[in-house]
Amino acid sequence: MLSAQNLVVSYGKSPVLNGLSVQFDTGGVTALVGPNGCGKSTLLKAILGLLPKSAGTITLDDVPIDDIPRQTLARRIAYLPQENHCPDYIVLGELIELAGYARYSLFGGPSAQDRALFADVLRTVGLVNMAHVPVNSLSGGQRQRAWIAMVLAQDADIILMDEPVNHLDMKYQYAVLELVRRLGQEHGKTIITVLHDLNLASAFADHVVMIRQGKAGICGPTKQVITPENIRMVFDFDADVFMREDRLVCLPRQDAQMRANAE
Amino acid sequence: MTGRAKVFSAFILTLMAAFFANLSLGATNIAPEDILLAFFSFDVDNYDHFVVIYQRLPRVLIAVFVGSVMACSGAVLQGLMRNPLASPALLGINAGATLFVVGGVIFFGISSAFQGIAALIGGICGFGACLMVARMSGMDGNPRGLSLILSGAVVSMLFIGIANALLLSTPELRNEFLGWVTGNINHVYIDRLHQMWPVGVGGVVVLLILSRALTLIALGPEKAASAGVNIVLVSRLAIASVVLSSSAAVAICGPIGFVGLVVPHIVRPLVGAKQTMIIPGCILVGASICLIADMVARLAFSPFVLHTGVMMDLFGGVVFAFVVRRYYLTPGLRRSL
Numbered sequence: 001m002l003s004a005q006n007l008v009v010s011y012g013k014s015p016v017l018n019g020l021s022v023q024f025d026t027g028g029v030t031a032l033v034g035p036n037g038c039g040k041s042t043l044l045k046a047i048l049g050l051l052p053k054s055a056g057t058i059t060l061d062d063v064p065i066d067d068i069p070r071q072t073l074a075r076r077i078a079y080l081p082q083e084n085h086c087p088d089y090i091v092l093g094e095l096i097e098l099a100g101y102a103r104y105s106l107f108g109g110p111s112a113q114d115r116a117l118f119a120d121v122l123r124t125v126g127l128v129n130m131a132h133v134p135v136n137s138l139s140g141g142q143r144q145r146a147w148i149a150m151v152l153a154q155d156a157d158i159i160l161m162d163e164p165v166n167h168l169d170m171k172y173q174y175a176v177l178e179l180v181r182r183l184g185q186e187h188g189k190t191i192i193t194v195l196h197d198l199n200l201a202s203a204f205a206d207h208v209v210m211i212r213q214g215k216a217g218i219c220g221p222t223k224q225v226i227t228p229e230n231i232r233m234v235f236d237f238d239a240d241v242f243m244r245e246d247r248l249v250c251l252p253r254q255d256a257q258m259r260a261n262a263e
Numbered sequence: 264m265t266g267r268a269k270v271f272s273a274f275i276l277t278l279m280a281a282f283f284a285n286l287s288l289g290a291t292n293i294a295p296e297d298i299l300l301a302f303f304s305f306d307v308d309n310y311d312h313f314v315v316i317y318q319r320l321p322r323v324l325i326a327v328f329v330g331s332v333m334a335c336s337g338a339v340l341q342g343l344m345r346n347p348l349a350s351p352a353l354l355g356i357n358a359g360a361t362l363f364v365v366g367g368v369i370f371f372g373i374s375s376a377f378q379g380i381a382a383l384i385g386g387i388c389g390f391g392a393c394l395m396v397a398r399m400s401g402m403d404g405n406p407r408g409l410s411l412i413l414s415g416a417v418v419s420m421l422f423i424g425i426a427n428a429l430l431l432s433t434p435e436l437r438n439e440f441l442g443w444v445t446g447n448i449n450h451v452y453i454d455r456l457h458q459m460w461p462v463g464v465g466g467v468v469v470l471l472i473l474s475r476a477l478t479l480i481a482l483g484p485e486k487a488a489s490a491g492v493n494i495v496l497v498s499r500l501a502i503a504s505v506v507l508s509s510s511a512a513v514a515i516c517g518p519i520g521f522v523g524l525v526v527p528h529i530v531r532p533l534v535g536a537k538q539t540m541i542i543p544g545c546i547l548v549g550a551s552i553c554l555i556a557d558m559v560a561r562l563a564f565s566p567f568v569l570h571t572g573v574m575m576d577l578f579g580g581v582v583f584a585f586v587v588r589r590y591y592l593t594p595g596l597r598r599s600l
Contacts, residue, residue: 074491
């Protein structure tokens with residue numbers, strides 16, 4: 001189980017995470033939501049040890065993350081950054097093969113088991129027979145699925161995603177998040193993903209963590225957390241939340257929209 | 264045979280052709296069978312054998328060493344900084360090595376044996392100065408290393424300017440070093456190759472060992488770290504290898520610019536973006552290009568002989584313009600490495 005206690009992380013002198021404590025359930029999809037700059041992405045980077053902590057601890061199965069060697073950590077936690085950069089001339093198959101870095105010996109390459117996993121990953125993300133295609137020639141949706149394939153090929157049980165549907169249109173947003181949900185439900189992965197859109201979080205997340213001013217404000221099952229009261233408290237914004245065809249829908253109130261426009 | 268195997272076969276054939284052409288062509292052309300005889304049945308009284316073994320073979324070995332080392336260094340720097348303009352020449356390494364050798368000879372009268380050491384220290388100082396200027400400008404966090412390259416250009420101009428000023432003020436050394444500071448592959452420098460080859464070969468071996476991690480770093484530091492790469496260790500080891508091996512190359516025959524910039528751009532489209540493929544490709548193509556440049560420099564303007572460094576600058580300048588146009592000046596088409 002992954003958890004953070006009294007976590008303080010600062011950029012310069014101003015703390016972004018300010019005593020945040022949170023515990024992530026194993027399995028399923030957890031959405032991190034909150035206003036811009038509240039520390040969602042910072043939390044993911046701190047979990048990976050990419051940012052120095054001023055205080056607090058992050059533990060994985062009760063072992064402090066700092067005590068876990070980087071290659072061991074890579075076999076437990078995979079990460080999909082917000083912006084992904086792919087060099088020209090790299091093909092999908094090579095990208096996926098690179099994900100197994102932590103499993104390879106210094107002079108060795110992927111085993112037969114690894115190759116079976118890579119084929120399985122391509123099937124899962126719907127990019128079969130595209131291993132020889134240059135990543136930069138894929139469409140936006142395909143490219144995002146290629147990055148998810150790379151994360152899956154790392155074969156970690158916890159996957160951190162920073163706005164995985166950024167820059168995608170509605171069709172690809174739903175396709176990618178449907179894939180993310182399947183990874184949580186069918187493949188038993190623990191997915192922790194930053195999402196800006198509360199409707200997407202409502203549709204695809206099993207749990208929601210609302211972060212406010214660097215602290216995990218409210219955590220719990222999606223339907224209990226996404227309420228008009230919590231949205232007002234965390235986002236300082238009025239929205240209606242209602243059920244439609246068994247799904248939660250968040251809709252900004254008209255007066256709130258006008259107020260936001262005026263600001 | 265896969266496409267990549269065909270490409271590497273072509274690289275090896277080109278290198279072999281350039282190798283034998285360099286041994287064969289010159290003021291006197293020597294037949295291939297005489298070259299083989301010079302290697303396997305050396306006759307001390309045969310002038311052709313003497314030319315092959317004592318004049319042309321040293322040049323060829325120096326060209327192979329310098330071309331390979333500089334090309335690998337450029338490929339690794341471009342990947343680490345995710346910038347297509349990165350190369351040892353543009354990061355102050357060549358200029359630092361040049362200044363320390365010239366300064367060492369003028370101020371301390373260091374012998375040829377110590378000039379190699381001075382070049383290694385100079386390369387490190389040149390790169391250090393480049394880092395310092397980038398940090399002073401407050402832009403060292405620039406994700407694509409552009410500030411580092413601009414700082415490198417400033418440091419290189421300054422160091423080369425000082426080296427030239429020192430040489431101009433010392434007429435008795437000017438002729439001796441004029442060739443060296445413009446990059447001159449010459450058989451008289453074979454002793455320096457003998458002294459410096461372990462540094463260059465060691466550096467390239469380290470880069471080969473790190474090549475998979477270096478490919479991941481080219482995807483971005485966050486991606487690489489999450490995949491299990493120790494970014495700080497790998498980057499430091501790679502930069503140390505690059506600085507030391509390119510300084511060793513400069514120590515031998517002076518700064519031969521543009522090999523480090525140009526060769527990776529030739530190799531990458533042919534072998535792909537994995538450093539595990541690019542580095543071996545750069546070893547073969549870098550060596551071939553240096554051999555060809557050396558041959559063209561000697562033969563194209565006969566009876567005049569150009570320095571290899573000048574030839575590479577002429578060729579590299581054209582490719583440099585192409586790189587800038589492709590990566591920086593084409594709106595909407597700025598490509599990643």
